[in-house]
Amino acid sequence: EPEVTQTPSHQVTQMGQEVILRCVPISNHLYFYWYRQILGQKVEFLVSFYNNEISEKSEIFDDQFSVERPDGSNFTLKIRSTKLEDSAMYFCASAPTGLAPGELFFGEGSRLTVL
Amino acid sequence: RKEVEQDPGPFNVPEGATVAFNCTYSNSASQSFFWYRQDCRKEPKLLMSVYSSGNEDGRFTAQLNRASQYISLLIRDSKLSDSATYLCVVTGNQFYFGTGTSLTVIP
Numbered sequence: 001e002p003e004v005t006q007t008p009s010h011q012v013t014q015m016g017q018e019v020i021l022r023c024v025p026i027s028n029h030l031y032f033y034w035y036r037q038i039l040g041q042k043v044e045f046l047v048s049f050y051n052n053e054i055s056e057k058s059e060i061f062d063d064q065f066s067v068e069r070p071d072g073s074n075f076t077l078k079i080r081s082t083k084l085e086d087s088a089m090y091f092c093a094s095a096p097t098g099l100a101p102g103e104l105f106f107g108e109g110s111r112l113t114v115l
Numbered sequence: 116r117k118e119v120e121q122d123p124g125p126f127n128v129p130e131g132a133t134v135a136f137n138c139t140y141s142n143s144a145s146q147s148f149f150w151y152r153q154d155c156r157k158e159p160k161l162l163m164s165v166y167s168s169g170n171e172d173g174r175f176t177a178q179l180n181r182a183s184q185y186i187s188l189l190i191r192d193s194k195l196s197d198s199a200t201y202l203c204v205v206t207g208n209q210f211y212f213g214t215g216t217s218l219t220v221i222p
Contacts, residue, residue, distance in 0.1 A: 033210070043159060043202065043212040056209050091158055103149070104210055106158035 002026045004107035006092050012113045016081050021110045023075045023092030032075045033093040033104065034067065036060070043091070049075065082114045118142060119205050121213035129221050132193050136216045138186040138203030148179055150188045151202040153215060159202055162188075193220045 005024045013019050025032050034046040047057040047067055054067065064080045075094075079086055089111050093104040121138045128134050140148075148165035163170065165177040165186055176189040186203055198220050203213035 035212075042214040043153075045209050045211070048209050089156075103161050103164070104159075104204075106160065108158050 004092055004094055004105050006090075006107035006110050008110055009108065010111040010113070012115065013082055015084055015114055019079045019082055019112060021077045021079075021090050021092075021112070023077070023107055024073055025075055025092065025094030026096075026105055027073070029094035029096050029105070031055075031095040031097070032069070033095070034077045035091045035093060035106075036088040037091065037109075038085075038088045046077070046090075079112075082112075084114050087112055087114045118207060118211035119203055119213040121203050121216050123214050123216060125217040125219060127219045127221055128193055130193055130195060132220075133189065133191045134193060134218060135190075136188045136201055136203075136218075138188075138205075138213055140184050140186070140203075140205040140211070142205070142207045143181075143184060145184075145205045145207055147206040148177075148186050149204040150175075150177055150186075151204055151212075153200045153202055155200075159212075162201070190218075193218075195220050195222060 007022045032049040035043050036046055037043045045058045047061045048055045049067055066078045068076050089109045091109045092107045095104050119140050126134055150162040151159040152162045153159045163172050163177050165179045167179050169178045174191045178187045190197055200215040200217050202215045205211050
């Protein structure tokens with residue numbers, strides 16, 4: 001069964017360092033998303049991406065964040081200068097269609113720990 | 116105002132019990148509704164979509180009340196394996212997640 005894959009599964013970094021989280025969405029999907037979940041809290045929307053551009057982003061997705069689809073298969077989230085509060089599980093998701101009646105398929109997540 | 120609100124629980128129920136979760140949403144223009152299940156430290160996975168007419172999948176029944184902007188999930192004959200967090204998801208400009216309701220089924 002096709003699945004969304006994410007790497008790394010866990011990354012530990014020092015505050016102020018840059019981090020790149022990678023995702024390979026399901027191959028025939030057109031919509032891509034990044035979510036994050038701080039331990040014990042809700043799943044929060046960061047950004048959606050369609051047709052090689054950002055279609056929607058949340059207040060969390062400020063200038064330290066960027067996304068890219070560099071080669072038609074990978075979908076990356078870059079955090080330029082990590083802060084302690086960026087520690088969370090970051091989930092990539094993809095969907096074959098848009099919001100209706102779409103279903104999100106999630107990767108297993110990348111756990112980011114900022115020290 | 117939160118887009119999606121859920122009672123966080125926790126709900127602790129014995130095996131075989133029936134349990135119901137509720138969710139309210141704020142955007143009357145929302146088009147699609149889902150229940151996702153999330154196991155501890157795992158990714159959310161789709162449990163079922165919620166249709167206007169209500170829908171059932173085995174022991175799980177989902178209902179949507181657009182007038183009250185309310186969604187429910189009923190689990191009958193609870194199993195130990197049903198222990199998880201249940202996330203209500205509503206679409207607006209994107210997918211909005213509730214905080215989740217924690218369920219523990221006790222032997």
